């Protein structure tokens with residue numbers, strides 16, 4: 001086992017002044033029960049911790065870094081912008097530039113507003129949907145994550161109309177979540193009924209490829225049903241593409257599946273590694289926002305010019321010919337052979353993936369929603385995680401997160417990762433070989 005004395009020391013001191021030592025819970029490596037990673041630097045797909053250990057990174061800042069760490073062109077545009085001042089709280093032209101770029105790539109977004117995090121974007125999108133429709137209720141899906149917005153920290157309900165909702169967090173008033181219904185993901189008929197029967201429904205929000213319970217794609221049928229039923233009720237469909245936007249294709253999941261929402265939520269990749277997120281849609285909806293309309297929404301650092309130039313550079317680089325084909329090629333190279341190998345094992349393991357996002361689920365051969373997650377063998381995943389971690393490959397320290405391939409991953413790094421995974425699987429499941 002590698003030595004990480006500096007990491008241990010920093011973690012110990014951080015715990016005295018920051019709850020759990022971390023500013024976002026997953027960083028604590030609680031499931032893995034080891035000292036968390038304390039990183040100092042990253043270059044391409046390689047990260048280095050404060051003890052000089054290096055790892056090949058498949059978390060990529062939870063999906064934000066499609067081009068790898070410290071991409072030279074992004075870094076350079078940031079430095080140039082920082083020299084001119086970093087925050088004004090006034091209009092800057094960089095906001096116009098990124099907004100124009102995003103709206104040209106995603107034509108279902110006529111206007112867009114920037115904020116600083118995915119959570120903030122979702123929270124604002126919900127307020128906008130309620131303001132625009134004059135209705136209150138929100139439908140979400142079990143196992144979908146939309147940031148830590150009060151109204152969306154809701155678990156499963158137990159029946160269509162008499163849902164006994166309960167929050168997944170303390171501190172969320174019952175009154176807030178009473179307006180939220182959480183339904184089983186991918187259950188077409190059940191959800192169709194529920195949407196039809198729900199009165200006062202302002203919006204349905206979903207992750208078109210769930211990436212926060214591990215990768216679980218929505219079926220095309222499910223997406224189609226949501227589009228049809230929301231249209232019939234004149235309810236807004238909010239597509240949360242914070243993780244899938246500029247990830248599963250240049251036009252995200254909406255481009256990939258050909259089904260578009262009324263409000264699109266973006267984050268992660270569009271900040272190029274800096275804090276930026278956005279929500280957008282048709283003019284008629286977006287113009288309800290203050291100062292034009294009566295839905296209030298604001299932010300001191302919203303549209304921050306440093307984040308805007310980073311995001312613009314990232315999106316421009318991704319927009320070049322062949323980038324998504326390249327990402328797919330890299331991901332296929334990493335996973336195809338492993339998938340073949342898994343087929344020959346008796347063990348229940350599956351890889352679920354869309355584009356360059358993927359998850360290894362141990363203990364199950366298919367996951368279609370959070371109702372399947374109890375089948376997942378957490379211990380086996382954590383053993384897998386540790387094996388990779390100790391050999392210099394960083395996968396998420398929890399079984400219910402997505403892995404990401406970036407454009408920066410090199411052939412050599414992919415070969416090393418693939419071989420390690422094959423080694424782990426053959427050692428562990430050799431006895432199960434058919």
Ligand SMILES: *Cc1c(COP(=O)(O)O)cnc(C)c1O
Nearest residue numbers: 117118119145146147240242243
């Ligand atoms: C990450 C994520 C969010 C929250 O974004 P933050 O920037 O972490 O607040 C919301 N929705 C989805 C689908 C996400 O993956």
